[in-house]
Amino acid sequence: MSFKKVSSKDFDSLRSKGLFDTDSARNQSIQPNKEMKANLRYLRLYLNILFLPAFEFIKWYLFKGFLLKGIDGFVFAVQQSYSKFLIQAKSFEYFYAEPIDVNRFSKADTSIKSSHLSIYMIVKNEEQTIETALSTTLWADEVVVVDSGSSDSTVDKAKELGATVLFNAWQGFPHQKQYALEQCHNDWVYSMDADEWITLDLQSEIIKTMQQDQYTSLRCLRNDLFMGKPLSGLCKLPHNNRLFIRNSGKYDLTELSHENPKVHGRERKTSAFFYHTGYNQITKLVDKLSLYANLKAKERHLANKKYSKLKIIIKFPVMLLKNLIINRYIVMGMRGFVFSAIYAYYAFQKEYMLFENYFTNRD
Structure with a gap:
């Protein structure tokens, strides 16, 4: 069996007659690749948000010895973990946030x-x-x-x-x-x-x-x-x-x-x-909650409220679970997880800022 070699002229003739649609073939091959890349990017961001902050906490608290610094070391490790979380969360926001219509x-x-x-x-x-x-x-x-x-x-x-x-x-x-x-x-x-x-x-x-x-x-x-x-x-x-x-x-x-x-x-x-709409962007939400946490801690300090090291330790995980399960933010997927984690850190902030106020203003 022999095959006739198709010249570029014959190829162009076939394409002009609609018998060989290269553009459609190219689009069909590119589209699955784009979808696959988008899915992989979402999965990577999802895993980074879930696990990188935990690894960051373990690195500082255990491997770098901040466990030996008591409650101050715990707070510092949580802060480093939260900073890592915000970096990943803002990457998620960059790709998946929508403008407000x-x-x-x-x-x-x-x-x-x-x-x-x-x-x-x-x-x-x-x-x-x-x-x-x-x-x-x-x-x-x-x-x-x-x-x-x-x-x-x-x-x-x-x-x-x-x-x-x-x-x-x-x-x-x-x-x-x-x-x-x-x-x-x-x-x-x-x-x-x-x-x-x-x-x-x-x-x-x-x-x-x-x-x-x-x-x-x-x-x-x-x-x-x-x-x-x-x-x-x-x-x-x-x-x-x-x-x-x-x-x-x-x-x-x-x-x-x-x-x-x-x-x-x-x-x-x-x-x-x-x-x-004031909490629409991660940066705005974090800044406002930090302001409110600071004011709330000062208010509680002036009212002679006592700090609790136990609350500082358990506040974040307890509030994260509460937001995800009781408040049902889990139904919003990763967007709900990010929202829940930011509010959980706000609850943690109020506790450790009360602790800071006690030692800063005890005289």
Whole structure:
């Protein structure tokens, strides 16, 4: 049997007639390779996030002898392990995080008006988020924005959207919130942050609560956006008391970290939620939780709370398991694991920072 040699001219002729589709063949061969590489990359990141931090802890705590330094050595080893975890988690975020598409999410209907509601918020340099936040408040009779010295376009944007903008020098979260509350004129008030927005379901629940005389407040859910996506509906979301009758609520000015009002009277709960974008990126989430942990530790130290070495040791693994299993963040896969680990480290931070405060300020 003999084979005729195909010239380049004959080859081009066959391809021009559609009898030999090289582009399709090339795409079909490349596509599986791309998918395989993507799957391998995901697997590598997955394994790195799960195991590299543990190896880092073992390296410092056991092999480098920090076990001999007591609780200080344990804390240092955990910090090194967490740093390794964040490097891997940010790599995962780089490849798999999605941009926030505001139009995908439910927002309050501005055509529905409420004449008995004041919405208030405290701000500083929130130009990137305040427009979206305020666009879900236009249905309220009054919107009060208290600025503590923005150097960007936050104030201008708030005024353009019809908010009453006031200045008050920063004195801490509770003081600033209390000042904003006192500037409201309506009987019902809603506390909001510039990185949140009210959903249509929550708007309906707010109006429904205001129409019922037996309640003085409404406790709703907070759904955090993380890596561009909201937490799964299967997760256990935190409750926040945001709507209340103005004269029934007040902030505790002795606290440093808490900015939730103390409200008296009968409380109503709802499964409706607001979206929160402040924790969307890993860096922002870590920075904010570090700030809150520091404030909480100082607050507990001033209240003469005692530190516990046992809590420092067990806090991280216990809270990690709680977040994954009880709060059900495990249903979100690796995104849920990263979110759980960051919050578990926040719980650990509060304990060891209380320990640090004790020895730094004991005189």
